[in-house]
Amino acid sequence: MATDNLEALAYKKEVKRNWLLSTPALIVLVCAASGPLLIMVLFSFLTPGDYGGVKWKWSTEAWFQVAFYKDIFDDTVTIADAHLSILWRSVRLSFLTTLTAFLLGFPTAYFIATRPPETRNIWLFLVTIPFWTNLLIRTFAILEIIRNHGVINSFLLAVGAIDQPLDMLFTDIAILLGMTYVYIPLMILPIYASMERFDFRLVEAAYDLYASRWRVLRKIILPLVKPGVIAGSILVFIPSLGAYVTPRVLGGGKNLMLGNLIELQFGQGRNWPLGAALSLTLLAIVMIALIFYVRSAQKDGGGHGH
Amino acid sequence: MKVAQKSLLAGVLLSMSSIALAAGQLNLYNWGNYTNPKLIEKFEKETGIKVTITDYDSNETALAKVRAGGHGFDLAVPSHSHLPIWVSEGLLANPRVDQMPNFKNVADEWRNPDWDPGRQYSAPWQWGSVGIMVDTSVYNGDINTFGIVLDPPQELVGKINVAPEMNDVITSAILYLGGEACTGDKQLLRKVRDKLVEAKPKWKSMDYGVIEKFAGRDLAASLYWNGAAFRARLKNPDVRYGYPREGYSLWADAVVLLKDAKNVEEAKTFMNFIMAPENAGLISEFARYANSIVGSEKYMPEDMATAPEVIIPKEFIGFGKFYPTCPPDVQKMYTAIWTELQK
Amino acid sequence: MVIRRGAFVIKRMPGFTLVALACFFALYMPLAPLVVYSFNEGNNIALWEGLSLRWYREAWDNELVQSAAIRSLVVATVASVIATVLATMVALGTTRTRPYRGQTTIYALVNQPLIVPEIVTAVALLILFAMIKQATDYHGYAYLISAHTAFCIPFAYLPIRARLEGMDRVLETAAADLYATPWQAFKRVTLPLLLPGIFAGAMLAFVISLDDVVITEFVKSAGQDTLPTYMLGQLRRTITPEINAISTVLLTVSVIMVTLIFFLSRKKAK
Incomplete structure (x- = not known):
């Protein structure tokens, strides 16, 4: 009984400490x-103002418009396929971006983590230095690289790998390359952070048991750095979903992504309630996925750290 | 050591945060890269008033910020299409521009525009048009039509850009199909949508930044603004600017005094200042659009005073018009068409 | 010696070094045209018209762009430092603990800025801050810094959390057994172990703040343009190599800083 009480007291103290630590943030x-997002929740239930802004009149029209499209010409109601195809394009490109960033970022983080300790921070700095320049100017630099007379095409033509310039500019490939470039540090740094203290004696032990490199990577290294991989994937995937500048510049602006669609409602579309409803929908989808992930992580990591 | 660093940082922050709102100051809220530093230098020297410039990138952002209040700006530079909204929303003070000494320099046709009757609220800044840019070495036919981008000739397919501006693009398509801007005619709007959706696969991009692409010959045609066409021609002599016969839109940006301005007298001094020919010339010299001040040509670079992109040739003047911002229900249809076009 | 030659290097993964070096190459390759065009004679960032220092001169003479660059750096530094401290605290409060009521809520709140497109937060903040500005007549930097701090928190939090999750409690428990106070245990044991995560988080927060354009555009008061908002204003007209010149200067500064850190840490290591 006494130990139970003590245990409960310790738990209480721990929870209090946790809340104290979290409160400032x-x-x-x-x-x-x-907090300000509550304003958006309110806005999503109001009527669009004539020239942007909102009118204080209750309406659920915006939420209806998220999923359904009332034809402006014959008033027939259908599923909003424009919104759906924009959502699908955004999800697909964000997923591919995350995957590419992982395939490039994981080995890079591994490489940094296996350098001598005193040079690791230098390598990390090297990852972030390109990002001291402005996002727009960086995006334009990529445009310069991939355009028809750009560096990549000139190189490939010179070595004879192709005899026609590859038409990459203003395609989904261009957006993918650009977003990977912009977001890759968000993948490398968290993976590095969880890998840096990796105990290579474990690997040694595995090799002693005749494990292959591939098995060591899959069965020992990957599971142990999983928190970093997940953190990195979240940091790349979610901002890609709402990306605005890169798709616009490298995609030639012909096709909208979610970020552009929402921006349009707050800008020239002058439909703030729809913009609010669209972004709350996005928020809900991602939040549910995240909470689902946290719950399942808690379940299989329950005994972690005792 | 640490204390010294902290106090240094605090000092930097403090000096940055002291935005002076005292007399002898002026806060101008203008489009980015639109204000000639030489103009500001001259104004500061002549009047002793210190000017702070803050940028915006669209009429919608500027309107939203000023409407929200607490912005600290004295002057803003909205486009003609938005100016009546600023007036009707009660965002502006009336400085009686028409009674300022330098108003005498304003050209006759700019003294009583539809969007500012009697010209009491706004001092002219710059104006221009939305037309067609074509590289005539690629296509040599008639360029004075929106057909260049909406029914493109074979030579131009895949080399066309369209400015990513919803209102300009849809207005141009409506005019091309014989309608009136801001029409609520659903039959016509359906045709507009079909025409745009049909034309889009023939476009390469919907983008800004056309000048280098015309110079590098990546693009051969574009729906765009006249000032850029002018600058593109200086880099690629084959570029010509067309004024569509179906009608094209004109735009004008003008300086207005905000109702909650703290430096009213300084602001009025500035409004009067920019209506002097030598100062208006400086405005045009920098951003390369025309102004509305008589006698300012003398102070512009020579290549501008005669450029057909800046000075509209006589035979095309009649086709251009100022269009207002469309009413909300029409705007809704525009947005639906635009989303459909880019889905 | 003979045995060493074919020695099996435990840490080596075939191809990883190659991918990593390719990745570094790809990170730096696009910077080449950026730097090259800063020396362009013409007023365009994609059209070469001859070598000149014109844009460095123009940037040097342009008070607007200089103060915008300094403002960007100061805001990013202040916001990322505050965000990292706060994020470290939350990370300590949400990892390696028995589940408690509200933990998921904290997690969701911390990550929320990641999920909402910037424009939405921007408009909401515009409305909120405008009310405060009107009520208090204060137009200073607190608005920009608090907005930046808020959206930097998740970027700092996730690497720190990832690091913490992989850390064992054993050492801290040992410290406690040796009668270290919790603060001592934290300072001597947890913090040093956590440092790589904190470092990674702080750097992410810094570059994220440095890049922000939409929220800044809506929150800034008069005279508070940062480099990105200054550049956004140029987007519709021509983006001039002036920005390239400024970026090149920033790059040079950062490279010098890294070199300094490198030599300082080498000295320490000796």
Whole structure:
């Protein structure tokens, strides 16, 4: 009985400590990020103002428009296929971006983590230095690289790998390359952070048991750095979904992504309630996925750290 | 050491945060890369008023920020299409521009525009048009039509750009199909949508930044603004600017005094200042669009005073018009068409 | 010696070094045209018209672009430092603990800025801050810094959390057994172990703040343009190599900093 009480007391103390540690950040977040979002929840139930903004008149029209499309010409109601195809394009490109960033970022993080300790921070800095320049100028630099007379095509033509320039600019490939470039540090750094203290004696032990390199990678290294991989994937996937500048510049602006669609409602479309409803929908989808992930992570990591 | 660093940082922050709102100051809220530094230098020297410039990138952003309040700006430069909204939303003070000493320099046709009757609210900044750019070494036919991008000749297919501006693109398509801007005619709007959807596969991009692509000959035609066409011609002499016969839109940006301005007298001084020919010339010299001030040509670079992109040739003047912002229900249809086009 | 030659290097993964070096190459390749065009004579970032220092001169004379660059750096530094401290605290409060009520809510709140497209937060903040600005008549940097801090928190939080999750409690428990106070245990044991995660998080937060354009555009008061908003304003007209010149200077500064750190840490290691 006594130990039970002690245990309960310790638990209480731990929870209190956790809340104390979290409070300062929560205050900033609630004041400057989540709190203001309540304004958006409110807006999504109002009527669009004539020239942007909102009118204080209750309406669920915006939520209806997220999923359904009332034809402007004959008033027939259908599923909003324009919104769906934009959502699908965004999800597909974001997924491919995350995958590419992982395939390139994992070996890079591994490489950095296996350097001598005193040079690791230098390598990390090298990853972030290109990002000291402005996002727009970086995107334009990529445009310069992949255009028809750009560096890649000139090189491939010179070595004779192709005899016609590859038409990459203003395609989904261009967007994919651009987004990978923009977001790859968000993959490398978290993976590195969880890999840096990796105990290579484990690997040694595995080799002693005649494991192949591939098996070591899959069965020992990957599971242990999983938190970093997941953190990196979240950091790449979610911002890609709402990306705005890169798709616009490298995609030639012909096709919208989710970020552009929402921006349109707050800008020239002058339909703030729809913009609010669209982004809350996006928020809900991602939040559900994240919470689902946290719950399942808690389940299989339950005994972690005792 | 640490304390010294901290106090240094605090000092930097403090000096940055002291945005002076005292007299002798002026806060101008203008389009990015639109204000000639030489103009500001001259103004500061002549009047002793210190000018702070802050940028915006679209009429919608500017309107949203000013409407929200608490912005700290004195002057803004909305486009003609949005100016009546600023007036009707009660965002502007009336500085009686028409009674300012330098108003005498404003050209007759700019003294009483539809969008600012009697010209009491706004001092002219610059104006231009939405037309067609063509590389005539690729296509040599008639370029004074939106057909260049909507029914493109074979030579131009795949080399066309369209400015990513919803209102400009849809208005141009409506005019091309014989309608009136801001029409609520659903039959016509359906044709507009079909025409745009049909033409889009023949376009290469919907993008800004056309000048280098015309110079590098990656593009051969574009729906775009006249100032860029002018600058593209300086890099690629084959570029010509067409004024569509079906009608094309004109635009004008003008300086207005905000209702909650703190530096009213300084702001009025600035409005009067930019209506002097030598100062208006400086405005045009930098952004390369025309202004509305008589006698300012003398102060512009020579290549501008005669450029057909800047000075509209007589035979095309009649086709251009200023269009207002469309009413909300029409705008909704525009947005639906635009989303459909880019899905 | 003979045996060493074919020695099996435990840490080696075939192809990884190659991919990593290719990745570094790809990271730096696009910077080449960026730097090259900063020396362009013409006023275009994609059309070469001859060698000149014109844009460095123009940037040097342009008070607007200089103050925007300094402002970007200061805001990014302040916001990323605050965000990293706060994120470290939350990470300690949400990892390696028995599940408690509200943990998922904290997790969701911390990550929320990642998920909402910037324009939405931007408009919401515009409306909220405009009310505060009107009520208090304060137009300073607190708005920009709090907005930046908020969206930097998840970027700092995730690497730190990932690091913490992989850390064993054993050492801290040992410290406690040796009568270290919790603070001592944290300072001497947890913090040093956590440092790589904190470092990675802080750097992410810094570059994210440095790049932000949409939220800044809506939150900034008069005279608070940063480099990205200054550039956004140029997008519809021509983006001039002036920005390339400024970016090149920033790059040079960062390279010098890295070199300095490298030599300092080498000295320490000796």
